[in-house]
Amino acid sequence: MFKSTIRFYASLLCIVLAVFQGFAQQKTMCITIDDLPTISKNSTWTQRKEITSKLLVTLQKHGVQAVGFVNEDKLYHGNVPDTNEVSLLKQWLSAGMELGNHTFSHPDYHKISLQSFVSDIVKGEKVLRPLLHARKKELLWFRHPFLHIGQTNERADSLSNWLGEHGYMVAPVTIENYDYLFAAAYDNALSLSDETLKNKIGAEYLSHTAKALAYYEEVSNTSAGRAIPQVMLIHANTVNADYLDSLLTNFEAAGYKFIPLAEALQDSMYTTKLTKYGNYGIPWNERWIISSGQHKEILKKSPQPAEYIYKIAGVDYE
Template identity: 40%
Template sequence: MTVPRPESLRRPAATPMPLMARLRTALLALLMLPVCSWSAPDKRIVITIDDLPFASATPMTVPEAARLNEALLRTLQRHQAPAIGFVNEDRLLVPGQIDRGVAILDAWLDAGMALGNHNFGHLGLWTSSVAEVQAAVLRGEVFTRWLTTRRGAPLRYYRPPFTQTGRTEADRLAFETFLQAHGYTLAPFTVEHDDYLFACVYDHLDGTDAAATRQIVEDEYDAHLRRAVAVFESMSAQLFERQIPQIWLIHANRLNADTLDRSLTTLRSLGYRFISLDEALQDEAYRTPALASGKFGPSWLARWARSKGVKLSVYGQPDPDGQTAALHREHCGR
């Protein structure tokens, strides 16, 4: 025996809908579908490039560094992507070529990008004391502050080398108080994908099979970016139940000069749009406390998990494997 459902008892008898009205309703439902069930999250990412004017495992001349930065800037502009470059001013002090080095930084500002301080000598808060790193911050801001001030833009951001924020909480607090007193905001990061490792292999490419190997390294580098982004998205979802604006950390090296276009295209294909550091830091996620890094400077997503006492299923991207990892062991000694 079939028991009538209560709602069918309440529902008035349906009158047949005219054909055109039925078609209109079906069409409307179809149009609504992408909005209701396929709407992608608004994924945003900041591009931050460390170690200006260049990072290299092999010697690099100032003219080569200038070409490398021009390539980065051309790609950023083509993608209409704002970026911030963090400067190690000690690398500008090449006798007879300081003007050319400073011109590299000026080109960043000409291109509409921002500059930040990465300190003089790339001193980290693990092997150097708070006082030593504070001195390196002030010593490392001379040209950059002069260039930004001339354009009426304050120098506001500091990226700590090795992304170390202190051996202890006391160190972290003392250093952050120092930064605030000098008008700096600490620039965190949330996404990285071992670009220094791929770059070291890339810097050592030579010989007859260099072109073929270069292609393999570039392909593995792109695959590793996709893997890393997926992991950091998962960490964001586990911590905040949404996709926070991510901050991507890469370096001013030969590899990125040649592959930034591909990386940005990949990020776009993953649904990202590019935003400024100012915009990202307005998100409340970045007000989450982060404890002192200690020796290793992981993604801020891992630091937030620690300070919140949240256990995550992943804490960062897997180690690179494949041919690049083997070449890295061979050429770069690890």
């Protein structure tokens, strides 16, 4: 009787440990989507509606609470925001997603003054703020266009201080996958009605994203010494409308669970002080490596998309 009780508790302990270990190994990721309502070459109203609904159906299917970053200049067809375009943003909120400010017109902070840049941020709040207030939510998130946070410590600090004083939290990024390049190639294949080419680009996009995930995992494992909650950046474009379902399925197969941005940023790595700046727009885990001055050789492993993707996209190979 006594022995069997011991055995019972021992096996119970094993189960508890296994479950705990399972939790400890759970990888997490937040999905963020830039340039809302949509960013696609030659997009028609029908295509913009389709991109929006496809992205939202996929996000909901995978239980993702994504943050969408808006450029309000896309809402205007004249002097006032177009109600149809604004309705696309309302769909994001109705689907349970969060929305953040990505500036009004997507300017490059590395090319303009702080004053001009922050005026563009304020201009980009006009529609967003009332939309969020109507749902008893505050405008909290800010994402830098081109991930340009400031090319010097002083410029980065002055923008960061302004954002803090105006109630914004910066949304960092730890994984990107050149989706804008694949999107340009994909849209060109669409214009040519070349189904075979379109599928080839889509397959290449999935394969490149798998390489990007492995690389950025290695970068964050190196800088943090452990797995951290990742923040993925993609854009509201056609290739993602068609391939996000496969991307998310692949992330799930790689052991990821999707979490909201606020939860991801609770990880202490996100308080890491950046000490080195430059004229680049790169994910934060690469910035942490550069700031620490260590393991810089890992950055050379950053995977480049295949050369033919640049060609179809009409972009010079880097």
